[in-house]
Amino acid sequence: MTANEDQEMELEALRSIYEGDECFKELGPAAFQYRVGEHGDPKAFLMDISWPESYPETAPTISMNAFFNNSISPAIKQNILDKLLEQVEANIGTSMTYTLFEYAKDNQEQLMEDHQPYVNNVTLIGNDSIAITDVSSSKKKDKKEQLTKSQKRKLADKTDNKGELPRGWNWVDVIKVLFVVLIECVLQFMTSIPKLFVNLLGSSFSFPYSGTYSIFQHAGYDNTKLNHLRHEAYSNTI
Structure with missing residues (x-):
């Protein structure tokens, strides 16, 4: 059986298993998303899985970069990815998308055990626009106008030792x-x-x-x- 045939069979299985499940979303014929946890759950997170052409003979691509995960620290995201990659290595060569989703669901508390609210510089504007706050911009100082050497020399000739113009200089x-x-x-x-x-x-x-x-x-x-x-x-x- 070819990789494409394996993917077609797994796609049909996923559609059948997660039919009516609001947490599951098919982003494309080879890309899927699953929300682990309910809305309002501070430990909920989204995971994305996509298949390369050679999947399942090669590992799928797993991502935690969804905006939904914006409040999760990079360290927690990396820990979740590391745990999921362990499952990938154990299931390489077989259809594993369902296995990965279910593993994340069953181990949500453990995966998010050290989670603390994380403040990111990315803020949401309106319904679907994202703005990134430039923290360094508040530290920028206005540059003073620089005088040329000739301008400085002329100013020095007109001023006294205190830098003030003498009375009646003009x-x-x-x-x-x-x-x-x-x-x-x-x-x-x-x-x-x-x-x-x-x-x-x-x-x-x-x-x-x-x-x-x-x-x-x-x-x-x-x-x-x-x-x-x-x-x-x-x-x-x-």
């Missing part, structure tokens, strides 16, 4: 801006009075009033700009 920049604005206003006023502007700068390309020229230089007006303004003002006087 006044120089404000004064520079006000000075440029003032010179612009003076230039606009002088160009509106051509004769006064020509007398101040001179009608030639030289600048007799070096003090006046120095002021315009600080405002950003070089020889080219001043010559242009002078010629424009001079032409207006003609």
